[in-house]
Amino acid sequence: MSTICQTKIPVALDWTIEKYQLNDLRVPGEDKIKIHSGKFNASRNPDISYSISIYSYGNEDRRRGQTWIYFLLDFNNGIKIEANYNIVIESANFSYFSKHVFEKSKARGAYCCITDKLFDPKKGFIVDGELTVKMDGFLMVEKEVQQKIDKFGDHRDAVCLGLWEQDNKDFALVADGKEITAHKWILALRSPVFAKMINSGLKETQENRVEIGDFSFDIIEKAIKLCYHPSLVGATTLEDKMQLLQFYDKYDMQSFKNDLQDCLISKCDVTNVCRLTNAALISNALKLKTKCSKFLHGCLRSQPISDFDLLDKDFALNLLKSAFCCVSE
Structure with missing residues (x-):
């Protein structure tokens, strides 16, 4: 079974050109x-590359x-890319924004200036013998992928799959006006917090149900089904996994939390590392x-990072401070 997968990829480029390199433009x-x-x-x-070119027409x-x-995009067949990018020459107050869907490798451009004006000191394109062009934006990459069941770990006993089919579940979890039922002993086995709740003699014990207000029913349903067997859930999104991580932390489900951390680490890239950091x-x-x-440290000087402004402010400040620390080999 296949599905369409979309990935958001940040792009950025800072290009400084010496004046002598530009002289040929006036030939x-x-x-x-x-x-x-x-x-x-x-x-x-390696399947997608980008660059900038300056053309002078005769x-x-x-x-x-x-x-x-x-702006040039070069990529393999079978991919469709929506590019949103801005090209700027700050010193000359030049800016060009474009949003375009690329279905094959191609260049998209815009008029900059009369070539003679490029060399006019009053126009500000060349400053101190250099022309500086900056580009930033993001690519929405769409491609067809094979869908498969997503697992967090293999330690769960397959016999629980049969337990899920039984009708003797005796504890309900309620959220968003809906409920899902489970076996008390399964919940107690998976979570010390649920174990304490079930054996407390309080309202939850007497009514055999608990209302949960800080997670959506969809996340609670996935978390409870995963207590039985991962095949009951199937594919999950990155956002689901981050919410599940919070659920596992709150209910002290350490083995699930550890498995999910490993899963999220394997999916970490420049498009999601800031959101994953906040979730952590x-x-x-x-x-x-x-x-x-460690991933963010490696990116700071080598490539653009998506959603950096969403990163926890205190964490971001400490990250930037540590980037200037001396490192002993």
Whole structure:
């Protein structure tokens, strides 16, 4: 069974060009002169690369005497990409924003200026002998993938699958006006918090039910089914996993929490590391927090990070401070 998968990938590029490299743009009579930036893989994905080019058009083209800036995407077949990007030359107050769907490798560009004006000191394109072009944005990558059952671990006994089919479940969990039932002993076995609740003699024990207000019914249903067997749940989204991590932390389900941390670590990349970090902080998931911290340190100087502004402010401040620390080998 296949499904369409979408991935958001941040892209950014800072390109400084020496004036002598630009001089060829003013060569008269040439049809087209190009200057290319380096090519960069999107989130280290070898299937997708991006770059910027500057074109100067000569007498044989309808755009003669003009300079254009292009954004280029190069990728394999079977992928569709929606690119949202902004190209800026700050010193000349030039900005070009584009949103375009690429179904094949292609370049998209915009008029920048008359080529002669590119070299005019009053226009501000070249400052101290350099032209600086910046680009940032993100790619929404869409491709077809094979869907498979998602597991957090293999330690759960398959006999629990048969228990789930039984009609003698004796404890209800309620949220959003809906309820799911489970065996008390299964809940007590999986969670010390549920065990204490069930044996407390309080309202929950007497009524054999508990209302949970800080998680959606969908997350509670997934968490309870996972107490029996992972095949009862099937595929889960990254957001589901982060919510489940919080559930496992609150109800002290350590084996589940450890398995899920390993699962999330394996899925960590530049598009989700900030959200995973926040989830780790909320859920007291030390292993996930440590891995995310190391990943972020490695990204700070090498590639753009998606949703950095969403990162917990205190954590982000400490991260930036630590980036300047000396490291002893």
